[in-house]
Amino acid sequence: MRKQWLSIVLCISVPTLVWWVSSAEFVTANSLDVFRMRAVLIQLTGVLALTFIAMCMLLAMRFDWLERVTHGLDKAYCLHKWMGICALIVTCFHWLLVKSPGILIGWGIISAPSRGHSGWHINSDALQAWVSSLRASALFSGEVAFYTLLVLIAVALLSRVGYRRFRLTHKLMALVALLVVYHSxxxxxxxxxxELITPYIVVIGCMIVWMALRSLLGRIGKSHYYPAHVLAVEYHPENKTTRLELHAANWPGHLCGQYAYLHFAHESPHPFTITCCQNTQHNIEFLIKDLGDFTHRLHQCVHVGDRLLVEGPYGAFSLSDSQPSIWIAGGVGIAGFKAALEHRAQTQCHNPVNLYYCTLTPEHELIEELTALSEQANVTFQLVDNRSQPLLNVKKLIRDVPDIRQYSIWYCGPQAFANSLKRHLKRIGFPLGHFHYEMFQLR
Incomplete structure (x- = not known):
């Protein structure tokens, strides 16, 4: 979380510095003129909003280098969400600065400013004349973009909104971003x-246009597309999961804990954790929980032999064995650990590992498979059946592993569970730099 806040602070500091270098003289000379200061602050909030929108879009591009910087695509998407929220907040301030004087003047609360010479004169050169002729349309595009952005971000933040509508809002945001660039x-x-602020806005604007076109043309993630076909589909009604096995001849390989997007016919791509370790047959396995409309009917819609695209691999949940470890899986979060068990069994790692599988719907066949894999991998496996057992807590971990501070903890599961564990681990002095987790909810 600290890195996220540092990124946000950086996105505020850089454009603010550029704005100050370009505006310092004017701000100092007109510090007591409310309307002229408002004009300068409109420029500041505008350049801040443009920067946040650019960063928000960049974090959604799925570039390899960006995933390395953010330590996983899940972290990039979490930061993407907060950048979007910051963009909305700054845009609201920008809108208020633009609209509030007119409202206050109309109500008779303040007087309209004099229209004398202000220094913001318009030259009669051809470029300035052309820009001036487009001013009305630029103002209109900004207003349309603002109201549309309000609706789209609200929809995107509502977890009840289906995944297909969620993706549609993000496609529309690319169009909104183009309107914002035109306006800015x-x-x-x-x-x-x-001044420096002009090339800064132009460069950021060009970046946004390029990224918006990539989104609208469906180019995001395309370099990671691999054709595949379905080898097996098995539905387990006891815990409502579907095991899906694919064959992708050109698959480049993956690490334990990584995930991929599956592109089915007539369906938006969905991310799922890969549950097998890398193999020479280029087969890939997924254990998919029934968590929504699409996953509920997946086992009925997908059949052996069907063709699809696999996009990936993504993620940096590497489950390093450099020190003793505790693995904690919440629900379908067990998927990544299953691959790690297979890998550990093949490589004969010797560092001690304790695996806790916390679930409300334990499936007999899966538990047997995990137990057998844990024995082969020399891992201590414990099922925490939350139907009859209390939730896993730090006291339980300390009882099982008294020297817990010497361990690394790897967690995959609901975010609320992760936050609770981190809070209690911090109280006992556990170094939180050794607590690694996958962002279970990308929204």
Whole structure:
């Protein structure tokens, strides 16, 4: 979380510094003129909003180098969400600065400013004349973008909204971003043209246009597409999971704990954890929990021999064996650990590992498989059946592993469970740098 806040602070600091370098003289000379200060603050909030939108889009591009920087695509998407929220907040301030004087003047609370010479004059050169002719359309595009952004971000943040509608809102956001760029570039004050802020806005705007076109043309993640066909589909009604086995001849391989997007015909791509370790047959296995409309009917819609695309692999949940470890899986979070068990059994690692599988719907066949794999991998396996047992807590971990501070903890499961564990581990002085977790909810 600290890295997320540092990223947000950086996204505020850089454009603010650029704005100050470009505006310091004007701000100092007009610090007591409310309306002129408002004009400068409109530029500041505008450039901040543009920066947050650019970062938000960049974090959704699924670039390999960006995943390495953020230590996993899940972390990138979490930061993407917060950048979007920051963009919305700053945009609201921008809108208020633009609209509030007109409202207050209309109510008679304040007087309209004099229209004398202000220094923000318009030159009669051809470029300035052309830009001025587009000013009305730029103002209109900004207003449309603002109201649309309000609706789309609200929809995106509602977890009850289906995945297909969620993806549609993000496609529409690419169009909104193009409107924002049009608005921002054409409304740069003439006084700012020779200043640093102008090339900054133009460069950021070009980046947004490029990323928006990538999104609209379906280019995101395309370099990671691999054709595959279905080898097996097995539905387990006891814990409502579907085991899906695919064959992808050109699959580049994956690490334990990584995941991939599956592109089915007539269905938006969905991310699922890979539950097998790398093999020479290029077969890939997924254990998919019934958590929504699509996953509920997956075993009925997908059949042996069906063709699809696998996009990936993504993620940095590496389950390093460099020190003794505790693995904690919540529900379907067991998927990544199953692959790690297979890998550990093949490589004969000797560092002690305790695996806890916490679930409300234990499935007999899966438990037997996990027990057998744990024995082969020399892992201490414990089932925490939450129908009859209390939730796993730090006291239980300390009883099982008294020297817990010497261990690393790897967790995959619901975010609320992770937060609770981190909070209690911090109280006992556990180094939270050794607590590794996958962002279970990408939204």
């Amino acid at each position: 570039v054409l409304l740069i004050k003439r006084t700012y043209w020779p």
